[in-house]
Amino acid sequence: MHVLVAGATGVVGRPLVGALRARGHRVSALVRQRSRDRVPEADEVVVADALDREAVLAAVSAARPEVVVHQMSALRLLRDDPPGAFALTARLRTEGTAHLVEAARAVGARRFVAQSIAFAAAPAGDPVLDEDAPLYVDAPDPGWASTVRAVAELERQVTDPGSGLEGVVLRYGTLYGPRTAYARTGATAESVRAGRLPLPGTGAGIMSFLHVEDAVGAAVTAVEADVSGVFHVTDDDPAQAAQWLPHLARMLAAPSPRTVPAALAPRLLGWFMAHQLTSAHGAANDRARTALGWKPARPSWRDGLGQE
Template sequence: MRVLVAGATGVVGHPLVGALRARGHQVSALVRAASRAEAPDADAVVTADALDREALLSAVSAARPEVIVHQMTAFRLLGDDPAGAFALTARLRTEGTANLIAAARAAGARRLVAQSIAFAAAPAGEPVLDEDAPLYLQAPDPGWAATVGAVAELERLVLGSPDLAGVVLRYGALYGAGTAYARTGGTGQSVLAGRLPLPGGASGITSFLHVEDAVGAAVSAVESDAVGLFHVTDDDPAPAAQWLPHYARTLGGPPPRTIPAALAPRLLGWFTAHQLTAARGAANARARTALGWKPLRPSWRDVLGQE
């Protein structure tokens, strides 16, 4: 098939191009002009900013894809400008997705696979939730509420286009090379420096996903006829009280100190406090059944902190 990967310089998009080519697909990489030097080896490289509708229409038309994979975020900016990274990612999930759908239609694509996140559910109900659980649209933190709102809009757009077979892959917390959980990543450095304490209880659940398993799920979604919304996570959702001390030991960092849960939002920021104390995990049964996918790394315990 002719496949276009949008966001082809990202932590998932870059290896995805190679994985699809290894499966015999003809792959075009869509990158911003400023990132062309970082583009992966592909059958073709096309350049456009997803927020420039006309440029995107032209680039996608030149590639003539049958399937488009949307992996666009702005998390490359997290180290220098976290607020800007999240704001631009929200625009890519809303305006960028709408532009990409218009370009897909104009180019005659039949299928769209888009990246989302598996940790945007409201913190209610069981510790591990399926895809039918409501999103945390009313989060008390304005930044996280905006992020979840953009996720909801991306999912609505992708799954609400009757002329495109839409698939949304909600990735768990990505770890592996190039992620925040790599030794050189932001979370890894915070843990090594002893800057990520455990709030009392630390019962927030994280569902992890290795980058290579994210790539595998995207390949499965490209080649499948299934449509819909899928959690793509490992098989071992775990509370912070388990994964954070294990991660610190694997990195060779100091054991996380404990702080009162009530102080966590002020000391760590609202989102980190939420992740460590209240977040829900994500069940992956639907992806296993419908996409025929399963994680090659079923538990974070074997790899997290080793890359």
């Protein structure tokens, strides 16, 4: 098949290009002009800013793919400008998705696969939630509420039955591995080494992790499958912060995380990280296993977190 990968220089997009080509697919990489020198070995490169509707329509028209894969975000900016990174990512999930969907329809593409996140659910109900759990669109933090509303809008556009596309949403768990925040050289690892990531209260927040290689594998599976819908793409081992954070510190030969009162966590860490460590719920991957036919090659974060 001919597959267009938007966001082809990203943490998942870059290795995805190679994985698709290894499976015999022809791959067009859609990138911004400033990222052209970082393009992986694709069969073709097309250039457009995802927020420029006309440029996206022209680029996708030039490529004429059968399948469009949306892996775009601005999370590379998180280290230097967290508010800007989240705001731009929200626009890519709303405006950027709309432009790509329109372009895919215009060229007669059959399938549309988009990246989402598995940790946007409201913290209610079972400790580990499936895809039907409501999203946290009314989170008390305005920044996170805006992020989740953008996620909801992306998912609505991609799965809209009126689009004429077979829409697949892959809700990735918290990514670890090369080039992620949880890599040995990543921002989270640096915070752990410096003792800047304490454990609030009992560390009851639950994280569902995913290795980058498994994210790539899920995207390849979604391109080649014949099902549509929303899928949690996570490992098999949801874990409380009280489990994974001390483990990460040990792997990094860092000091053990100090314990702080949960009430202080938002001021010390920001609302989002405090939420992740104290009250977030995990994500079940049963639907991806049964309906999509995917399973993680790395079933547990315990075998790799902090080692790459």
